[in-house]
Amino acid sequence: MASAIADFYKEKNVFVTGATGFLGKVLVEKLLRSCPEVEGIYLLIRPRGDQTAQERLDQIVKSKLFDKVRHEQPSFHRKLHAVSGDMCEPALGISQSDVDMLVSKIHILFHSAATVRFDDPLKPSMLLNVVGTQHVIALCHKLKHLQAFVHVSTAYANCDRSYIEEVIYPPPVQPQKLIDALEWMDDTMVTKLTPDLIGKRPNTYTFTKACAEYMLTQEAADLPLAIVRPSIIGASWREPLVGWCDNFNGPSGLFVAAGKGLLRTMRGEYNAYADIIPVDLPANLMIAVAWDMAVSRPENIPVYNSTSGGVNPFRWGEIEGMLVTYFKKYPLDKPFRRPNCAFVSNSFMYQYWQIVSHKGPAYLYDIWLRMIGQKPRVVKMYNKLERALQSMDFFTSHHWEWSHDNADALTAKMGEEDKKIFKFDCRGLHWPTYMENYVLGTKKYVLKEDMDQLPLAKAHLNKLRNIRWGFNTILIVLFWRVLIARTKIARNIWHLVVSLCFKFLQYLRISSTQGP
Template identity: 30%
Template sequence: MAKNEKSYYGLRQRMYPSGGTTKPLGAVIPQPLDYRNINHEFPDILLPRLKNILADFHVEAWIKISSERNCVKKIYSVVRVKHGSSTKQRYEEWCSSIIFNNIKENADALKKVVFVKGDLQENRLGLSDQDFNALINEVNCVFHVGAEVKFVADIDRLLLNNVFGTNEIVQMAKKMRNLQTFVYVSSGYAQCDKHTIEEVMYENKLNGENMLTLLKMFDSKTLNEMSPIILKGFPNPYVATKSLAEDLVRRTASDLPIAVVRPTIIAPALKEPVSGWTNQYQTYVRLYTFYALGLSHIIPATPGSVLDIIPLDYAVNLILATAWDLGSFPNIAQKTIKVYNHGTTHKNPLPLGRFETLLDRYDSVLPSNQKMWHRFVILTTNVLVKQSMYVFHLPILFLLDFAGMLLGKSPKYTKIYKKMHFLMNLCEHFIVNTWLIKTDNTQKLWKKLNKDDKKMFYFDVSVIDWVLAIHTFINGSRLFILKETPETLPKAQIRRRVLRVVHYVTVFVYLCILAVVVTLLVKWCL
């Protein structure tokens, strides 16, 4: 086995002695060396944080490294502290996550995670002089995963977190004395204004550096008024600011040992550390959960449209593999930035027609005990059909809310439906359209791994079994979004059968009313 292969395999063994994943939130720091042969401690690990599902998995991995070899001194996580809370409270809340259940027994490992007060929106990440100096002296590998991911947040907030925050991390990285690896995690849709997305750094005509100047010159109100200009060609502010952040990295960070990873839509974890794990911050998971509850019945797309999703653990594994590849084969001399796209469209596409068939199949196996109506879904882009669905279920929701009010309950069904409809409008652009996302660099990286590496460091999407994956995703949404245990399944099955009968009775009543109306119209016309 070659030295680089030993290094890679050793890293994975230390991280996942029995299989697992990782968590980067903003920046992480491992050394791309032969980890099986080192006897010294790792430098500290840096994690500029926002609420990001990838981040939690990276921290979990580095804690496993520390548990295995005691080679990580500290894992610093830069967190924003709200009024009335503290870093200690944020830390305790973070530790309660289920993904850390397997490592909570090792209290010493968890103590190595230190939350530091900071903010991506502030100069030098809002760090104190002491914290800033400690980080630039110790950190040698950075994973920047922190980002504001809300599709409809104010443009100034997104620019501050995604562009300004990225610049602050890049500038900090340039001051790091022993920097060896910098992995910037972007989005597969940061370049969604193009039909084919290559593994290259694209230029944004607005210029990421110019955006930094605008942030200094204008207030929030003025920046928000400029949104149409900034969003030109992009469906929402999130992907627009990620494109600008990529452009900023292209212009300012080519002298660093840096690579960019672009995962597409992040789905729940398929295998590790907890099968099906997800949280409420994943928009698409919430969306298909609404469909499972029977709150909506239209997907604005054709059966042939492709949904490009990546299981969370697959995405994290590629990020780690990228760090190994970058550390083993640095690109500083060429001043190039290597890009790794990670999507399923190119190698293992999932058409929406098949996706919906699988969701419907597992609805009978894993129904929700909170189901509000019988689940049925129509794939169509026909506006008339979409409007007819509103006529079908809005009156029912109003009746349910009215009945609840008579019983002294506050109305909730129409509010939930409006929220679901809002989410669908946000995601519609990415559901209706299909992109060709090239993954040549990612495939080349996969081929560099030996057999054992591929088993432990899996990120090859071509082998994903979508039948198993969709089952895992639905089970995960029941457990972690709806908070329903397996013990609720018998009641959920009964609820599903009752709602199915109610649905078909309602359809019959609607058809009878329609027949009467048509008959009266015909008689009136004659």
């Protein structure tokens, strides 16, 4: 059976922003592999350090992620074209000759580039996520053959609400008025105003993504525009590699910290949804949405929540147990301590566990490092981890629900073959297996550890267990010795226990010497 979606992409030219990012790379790989007759994919890439856009692209296509497509289509890279530019520059910083070429060629545009840093100051976050999107809109208005413009937002853009529908909600300020104001405000003024502006949202990231959505309704309503809103993007479920992820963003960084035995406690609600969506699913959704935009030409701006909670709920409480189990099955190389972590919802208890299981051991370890003449580093490491935890605990401590009617309606329009190739909902995903593969993925792809060394890592984990048992035994004995030395009750208990043991041994001796 033929794929209508693959057929649609035949001889089409696609432009992608954010193609060097986590989601962008998976999108490009999938387009190449599942729509093999796509004519060309043009990637907006900013030069970095001494690397040109083309050199960055050459490096990306060599990565493991592209192994499958490399095997199926050895000359796939000929379809990829680096377009040097920068989202924050006027006209995206693209040269006039490149703009002219894009204007006559591009049929579909995927806009995924953004700053996903939670703690960026408001100005740079607005510049990239909102003004950058304006630059993309301006380009779209020039494209002669544009059939679909897919903007990637986040399911948390409207996290000031607990039930989020597939509609665009107005932000508290008009984005353009804010952009104008930010031009004359100095940084101190902006810093003071930021909490009032973002209101109930936890960070500038979610606020600026909400502004971008609203600004699109004002400036891009005449374009074939759709918005895709993924929740927490996690490692791939099935494609192109099981458990693939390559960065420390979102859950991946904290999973690594848990696997290394550093992360022991995090603020979170046990029963709240852990709305993780494997990266291959929003990538598939984007491809299908662009097809539908061109075929159905809807009059409004369709929004698609790409979330898991509504169809296959998974809770934070389930994650903690799975993390510990799988990081013990597949230990990371040289963990600091044995993996053991738990969510705590009570603030007081969280402070307590922070001191007992994070700060206390960190200070002790640094004292030890000083004693053996090494530079202390563990407290510093924990301070970084604490920053990451603080920036993320809003998402583990609240509960949201998202509607998914538009996504379901899109599935209903797709043929049977397309439903398989471009599956974008996580019905049928078995979370324990997914988490097992995610844990393996952090080891193989994020930390690039050698799987042949797994027996050594397991031996190291056993050594840590023996050290812990030894340490605990010494502590108990010392504690007991101090108690015996100081209190009469402890001495009496000790004598009672010793005499009971003695009597029990005597009884055993007598019963063994008496014949039947």
